[in-house]
Amino acid sequence: MPAATIGAFHRIxxxxxxxxxxxxxxxxxxxxxxxxxxSDFRRAEAWIDRSHDVQTQIDTVRSTVLHGGLALRNYAISxxxxxxxxxxxxxxxxxxxxxxxxxxxxxDPDQLVRAQEVAAEAREIVGWxxxxxxxxxxxxxxxxxxxxxxxxxxxxxxxxxxxxxDMDEEEGRRLDVRRxxxxxxxxxVQRWCLVxxxxxxxxxxxxxxxxxxxxxxxxxxxxxxxxxxxxxxxxGLSNRRALQRQAExxxxxxxxxxxxxxxxxxxxxxxxGHAAGDHVLKTVAQRLLHQSRGGDLVARVGGDEFVILIxxxxxxxxxxxxxxxxxxxxxxxxxxxxxxxxxxxxxxxxCTAGDKTFACLCESADAMxxxxxxxxxxxxxxxxxxxxx
Numbered sequence: 001m002p003a004a005t006i007g008a009f010h011r012i013x014x015x016x017x018x019x020x021x022x023x024x025x026x027x028x029x030x031x032x033x034x035x036x037x038x039s040d041f042r043r044a045e046a047w048i049d050r051s052h053d054v055q056t057q058i059d060t061v062r063s064t065v066l067h068g069g070l071a072l073r074n075y076a077i078s079x080x081x082x083x084x085x086x087x088x089x090x091x092x093x094x095x096x097x098x099x100x101x102x103x104x105x106x107x108d109p110d111q112l113v114r115a116q117e118v119a120a121e122a123r124e125i126v127g128w129x130x131x132x133x134x135x136x137x138x139x140x141x142x143x144x145x146x147x148x149x150x151x152x153x154x155x156x157x158x159x160x161x162x163x164x165x166d167m168d169e170e171e172g173r174r175l176d177v178r179r180x181x182x183x184x185x186x187x188x189v190q191r192w193c194l195v196x197x198x199x200x201x202x203x204x205x206x207x208x209x210x211x212x213x214x215x216x217x218x219x220x221x222x223x224x225x226x227x228x229x230x231x232x233x234x235x236g237l238s239n240r241r242a243l244q245r246q247a248e249x250x251x252x253x254x255x256x257x258x259x260x261x262x263x264x265x266x267x268x269x270x271x272x273g274h275a276a277g278d279h280v281l282k283t284v285a286q287r288l289l290h291q292s293r294g295g296d297l298v299a300r301v302g303g304d305e306f307v308i309l310i311x312x313x314x315x316x317x318x319x320x321x322x323x324x325x326x327x328x329x330x331x332x333x334x335x336x337x338x339x340x341x342x343x344x345x346x347x348x349x350x351c352t353a354g355d356k357t358f359a360c361l362c363e364s365a366d367a368m369x370x371x372x373x374x375x376x377x378x379x380x381x382x383x384x385x386x387x388x389x
Contacts, residue, residue: 023204030196037189044182050104051175054111057101058168064094065122065160068129075136076145087133091126098122111174114167121160232300234278235285243299246309247358254314256351257358258323259365262304262330263344263373272336280334280341287329291322307362314353323349346373 068090075083098119105111136144230242238246247255262284269277281304288298288306297309308326313319327347333340348368350361 033192041185047178054104054171060097062164064090079141091129118163237285238299240301246297252354256310256313256319257361257365258308258349260345260347265304283334319351323347
């Protein structure tokens with residue numbers, strides 16, 4: 001196989017190998033970037049969820065503390081045990097809610113300080129609720145009403161409400177920031193998907209285009225290789241391989257064969273060298289092509305041996321006329337340097353309507369060629385004998 005064809009195939013293999021490696025790196029880079037951005041997006045989403053949980057817990061603290069006070073006032077108006085039970089239950093819930101609130105903001109120093117202040121204030125209020133419950137159970141409703149009156153006058157829960165409002169407002173601001181961060185991360189994921197996807201598509205298209213060019217080049221080289229394999233390198237005529245393939249395609253159909261080798265060719269090589277012999281062979285090849293039709297196949301099958309395969313011809317008389325023209329064309333002098341070279345040909349031929357094989361035709365044509373050569377040699381020998389005598 002020619003080196004150019006092998007080189008084209010090697011380039012195709014290298015491009016495919018490099019493209020696969022590059023595609024793998026692109027996919028890995030895409031995966032890493034997407035994972036990083038998705039992780040950031042999930043963290044932002046987690047912070048948003050945490051902010052919602054903080055706001056929910058702030059509302060829980062506010063609700064349980066305020067409803068605990070409301071239960072005490074309801075007991076002062078209508079002394080029912082259920083109100084005191086509600087006060088105890090709500091006080092416990094408020095204490096649990098403040099603890100959970102501190103845990104939620106444990107990683108946020110500023111909000112943690114606020115949560116601790118809320119917890120301290122809530123514990124004080126809850127402590128008062130529980131002590132008021134004891135007063136109600138021990139000293140009666142009147143004592144409870146007097147205790148409530150003093151607390152109402154100073155609005156004991158105002159500071160807790162203010163702390164909760166401040167904390168809720170701050171968490172709202174942070175929630176807005178975290179939502180913006182989440183949207184930014186999501187937009188970054190989209191951008192990277194678009195950029196890397198476009199880069200991957202562009203790279204893939206470029207690879208496909210380049211590979212297609214190399215494949216086209218390879219196919220061209222392969223076609224050249226096939227053409228080269230069917231051609232005689234010196235004369236450009238078909239070789240024995242191409243002749244045999246064409247003959248097999250015509251098997252069972254009418255065809256004719258003209259076969260010959262050159263006479264007086266060896267003396268030309270001996271006297272003038274191989275350059276002169278090559279020149280004669282090339283000239284003969286061009287003359288044979290000139291004498292042939294478009295569908296005929298002219299082949300050089302040996303050093304100075306030639307065969308013409310004529311499809312569709314089964315008339316022996318017509319074939320004989322073609323062979324005579326071929327012989328006349330070959331025997332015309334060949335210009336070489338300042339002088340001329342002369343060769344002859346002992347031409348044999350045979351044809352069939354389709355009942356003979358190509359091999360049989362070649363045997364018949366060769367036998368005729370050899371008979372003509374012997375006859376010519378005998379005639380030349382007799383002529384020389386008469387001249388000597």
